[in-house]
Amino acid sequence: MAEAIAFYVISAFVLGFAIMVVSTRDTVHSVLFLVLDFLFVAALYVLLNSPFLAVIQILVYAGGIVVLYLFVVMLVNLKRPPEAHQDPHRRTKLGLGLAAAVLLELGAIAGASYSSPAPAVAATAANIPVTGNTEQVGWLLYTSYLIPFEIASMLLLVAMIGAIVLAKREL
Amino acid sequence: MSAVDTFFIPLLKIVIVLNATLVAVTYMVLLERKVIAWAQSRLGPMRVGPYGALQPVADAIKLMIKEDITPVKADKWVFTAAPIISMVPALIVYAVIPFGPEVSLFGRKVALYITDVNVGLLYIVSVASVGVYGIILAGYASNSKYPLLASLRASAQLISYEVAVTLTLVSVIIMSGTLSMVGIVRAQEHAGVWYAFIQPLAFGIFFIGGLAETNRAPFDLPEAEQELTGGFHTEYSGMRFALFFLAEYANMIVVSSVATTLFFGGWLRPFPNIAALGFLDIVPSWMWFLVKSFVFLYIFIWVRATLPRYRYDQLMRLGWKVLIPLAIANLVITGIVRVVMLGAGG
Amino acid sequence: MLLSAALFIIGVVGVMVRRNIIIIFMSIELILNAVNINLIAFSAQLQNQVGQVFAIFVIAVAAAEAAVGLGIILAFYRNKETVNIDEMNLMRW
Numbered sequence: 001m002a003e004a005i006a007f008y009v010i011s012a013f014v015l016g017f018a019i020m021v022v023s024t025r026d027t028v029h030s031v032l033f034l035v036l037d038f039l040f041v042a043a044l045y046v047l048l049n050s051p052f053l054a055v056i057q058i059l060v061y062a063g064g065i066v067v068l069y070l071f072v073v074m075l076v077n078l079k080r081p082p083e084a085h086q087d088p089h090r091r092t093k094l095g096l097g098l099a100a101a102v103l104l105e106l107g108a109i110a111g112a113s114y115s116s117p118a119p120a121v122a123a124t125a126a127n128i129p130v131t132g133n134t135e136q137v138g139w140l141l142y143t144s145y146l147i148p149f150e151i152a153s154m155l156l157l158v159a160m161i162g163a164i165v166l167a168k169r170e171l
Numbered sequence: 172m173s174a175v176d177t178f179f180i181p182l183l184k185i186v187i188v189l190n191a192t193l194v195a196v197t198y199m200v201l202l203e204r205k206v207i208a209w210a211q212s213r214l215g216p217m218r219v220g221p222y223g224a225l226q227p228v229a230d231a232i233k234l235m236i237k238e239d240i241t242p243v244k245a246d247k248w249v250f251t252a253a254p255i256i257s258m259v260p261a262l263i264v265y266a267v268i269p270f271g272p273e274v275s276l277f278g279r280k281v282a283l284y285i286t287d288v289n290v291g292l293l294y295i296v297s298v299a300s301v302g303v304y305g306i307i308l309a310g311y312a313s314n315s316k317y318p319l320l321a322s323l324r325a326s327a328q329l330i331s332y333e334v335a336v337t338l339t340l341v342s343v344i345i346m347s348g349t350l351s352m353v354g355i356v357r358a359q360e361h362a363g364v365w366y367a368f369i370q371p372l373a374f375g376i377f378f379i380g381g382l383a384e385t386n387r388a389p390f391d392l393p394e395a396e397q398e399l400t401g402g403f404h405t406e407y408s409g410m411r412f413a414l415f416f417l418a419e420y421a422n423m424i425v426v427s428s429v430a431t432t433l434f435f436g437g438w439l440r441p442f443p444n445i446a447a448l449g450f451l452d453i454v455p456s457w458m459w460f461l462v463k464s465f466v467f468l469y470i471f472i473w474v475r476a477t478l479p480r481y482r483y484d485q486l487m488r489l490g491w492k493v494l495i496p497l498a499i500a501n502l503v504i505t506g507i508v509r510v511v512m513l514g515a516g517g
Numbered sequence: 518m519l520l521s522a523a524l525f526i527i528g529v530v531g532v533m534v535r536r537n538i539i540i541i542f543m544s545i546e547l548i549l550n551a552v553n554i555n556l557i558a559f560s561a562q563l564q565n566q567v568g569q570v571f572a573i574f575v576i577a578v579a580a581a582e583a584a585v586g587l588g589i590i591l592a593f594y595r596n597k598e599t600v601n602i603d604e605m606n607l608m609r610w
Contacts, residue, residue, distance in 0.1 A: 018547055027540060028311060032249070034543050035304065041550055048557050053569050055293040060576050061550075063300025065583045067330060069543060070307055072587045074323060076594055145570050152577045159581030166588030 006047055013040045027073050031066060038062040188265045192421060197227040199420040203472050210476035234413040250312035254414035257305025260298040261421035267291040268428045269353045269437055271457040291352040292344065295429060296337055299384065303329045305418065324483060329384055331490040336380035338498035339373040342505040343433050346370065356437035367434040372501045374434045376494050378470075381426035383490065385419060387471060389478040390486055427467035428460075435463050542586055549579045 017037040024030045038061045045054035204226070208214055303326050310322020343366060344350060347358035359366055367374045383390040431437060437460060481489070556572045 021547065022540070022544060028249070030540055030543060032308075034546065037547070038550065039301075041554060044554065045557055048560075050557050050560065050569050050572075051290050052293070053557060053572055055290045055297050056573065056576060057553075059293065059297035059300055060580055061546075063297055063303070064330070065546065065580055067300075067303055067307070067326070068583060068587055070304075071323065071326075072590060074307070074311060074319065075591070148574060152574055156577060156581050159585050163584040163588040166585065166592045 007044070010040050010044050010047065014044065027076075028070070031070050031073055034069070035062050035066045038066065185266075189262065192262060192265060192424065193417075195424060196417050196420045197231060199424065199468065200230060200416075201226045202468070203420075203475070206469065206472045207476045210473070231413070235410055237410075249308050251411070253305050253309035253312055254411045254418065255305075256308060257302060257418040258414050258421065260302040260305075261418050261425055264295050264298050264425045264429075267294055267352050268425075268432060269356055270460050272353075290350045292340060292350045292355070292433075295352075295425075296333075296340060299425075300330070300333055302418075302422070303333075305415075309415070325386060328386075328390065328483075328486060328490070331487060332380045332383040332494070335376055335490060335494040335498045336384060338495065338502055339370075339377045339380070340433070342370055342373045342498075342502050345502070345505050345509050352432055352437075355433060359436045366436075370434070370501070370505065372497060373505075374430070376498050376501070377430060377434070378467075380490075380494065381430065382471070382474065383486070385422040385426055387419075387423060387475060389474065389481050391475075391480065423468065423471055424464070427464045427471065430467055431460060431463040542583065542590075546579060546583065549575060 014037055017033045017040065020033040021030050021037060024033065038057060042054040042057040042062070045051070045057060306322050306329065307326045308322075310318045310320070310325075313319065343355065346362075346366060346369065347355045349355060349358065362369075553572045553575050556575070557569060560569050560572075
């Protein structure tokens with residue numbers, strides 16, 4: 001019961017902050033709301049029995065990526081005041097129309113899946129010999145999902161080099 | 172578990188730890204001034220109270236009655252929130268630091284730590300990375316060039332050294348096999364020797380990184396008075412400035428506590444497995460912890476009094492080109508050794 | 518799941534409506550987060566840890582994409598001094 005209340009409260013915050021991110025005029029405030037959003041999403045993960053992922057979310061997403069965004073925002077904002085947000089209304093209508101289309105599609109999928117129950121997931125869960133959330137994730141990462149793991153690290157390496165090259169002033 | 176166990180005892184622990192931390196932080200200020208003074212052949216604060224012991228009280232009163240100035244075009248919410256964002260992570264790390272094992276107090280088993288999360292160590296690292304925001308936002312909210320630039324430099328310094336520190340922590344995790352802080356101390360108890368002796372390089376990198384992370388000398392360029400007119404907290408006065416100041420000392424204490432737990436056995440007495448030294452058990456476990464943390468704090472201050480300041484580019488070069496490769500090398504060697512040990516030992 | 522759908526929609530709206538490119542990027546992060554929530558919710562319900570593993574990959578990819586994307590923004594900004602998408606039409610000379 002308490003869990004349900006916690007879930008709804010956290011969800012309300014998550015959605016509220018997300019709306020603030022998208023609608024605030026000031027870019028810096030937007031970034032701050034994004035951080036708060038991520039923190040609450042991490043709380044949600046804890047509620048969903050994934051403390052490891054919650055901490056990773058705070059560490060990488062909230063503590064790393066958003067800091068990066070904040071840096072760029074500040075470097076960009078150094079010379080100009082926050083932009084005036086003139087809004088051609090057709091753009092807004094297009095955006096909302098697209099959102100409605102996505103909503104309809106999601107609703108259709110949800111309806112279809114409720115009518116026919118999903119097939120049982122393969123019993124990968126039974127094969128993990130260690131307990132404790134972190135250990136389970138680690139086990140899976142290193143055994144069944146080793147190749148994606150390696151590819152992900154290559155991706156990160158490439159991204160790192162790319163970012164450095166892009167941001168250098170002279171080559 | 173009765174309601175008392177699950178609610179009141181943690182609450183009591185939180186209250187005790189928070190109060191102790193805040194008092195400790197304020198006295199850190201005095202300690203630092205005294206130690207630096209002694210290093211420079213003078214006496215430090217002596218007027219207020221016996222040998223200057225009440226100096227923090229005088230400082231606190233002074234800061235609280237100072238006028239609270241907010242720059243005109245600054246962003247009020249962010250300006251107020253920045254010191255809080257700096258202080259809160261430093262304080263909530265204490266939720267997972269173990270001061271001692273379970274003891275029986277008043278007929279009831281009480282564990283001398285607030286909680287033992289399974290991912291305790293990662294929690295500490297992630298909370299530390301959130302602390303960077305306080306500095307960035309302080310510089311931004313001041314709405315003037317110098318604090319902004321200083322804060323960007325300071326936060327760049329912080330996130331650079333975060334990488335090196337996190338890598339050394341992974342070496343510790345490989346050795347101990349668990350992320351929970353209590354588990355790491357128990358692993359050291361099991362191994363019979365503190366990790367500082369098995370992993371001296373990791374400890375060294377952790378300590379240097381800790382110096383850089385808390386903006387302490389010799390890496391305190393962002394807040395030195397002679398540079399950039401006071402750095403990112405130029406525009407702050409009174410209570411808010413006090414919060415920044417205290418947050419820095421609180422961070423120092425956190426780094427010392429974490430170093431004690433990870434590398435020096437936490438609450439264990441020296442040589443915990445040799446029964447012949449059992450007479451050392453008279454000293455309670457938390458006392459060992461406090462003594463060890465205190466030694467680190469002293470080293471922090473000692474380093475500040477002794478070493479000259481690093482220039483910013485030297486600092487960044489040190490972090491990226493020296494510490495990170497060393498940390499990675501340490502990690503690889505640790506991994507190899509551990510696998511060999513496990514393979515041989517079974 | 519409803520939550521993640523709602524978050525997804527907010528992100529999509531953000532991408533469409535705002536013209537400051539940094540905010541567009543942040544809305545993309547929102548979308549990715551919504552996907553992550555979905556993955557982890559399923560993982561919790563089915564008692565299967567694969568969802569969490571995948572979520573870690575999503576976070577890693579998001580980090581890589583954010584880094585490169587911000588690098589692009591910075592390079593662009595140095596040349597054109599704007600973060601307004603409507604003015605970023607280099608291909609239309």
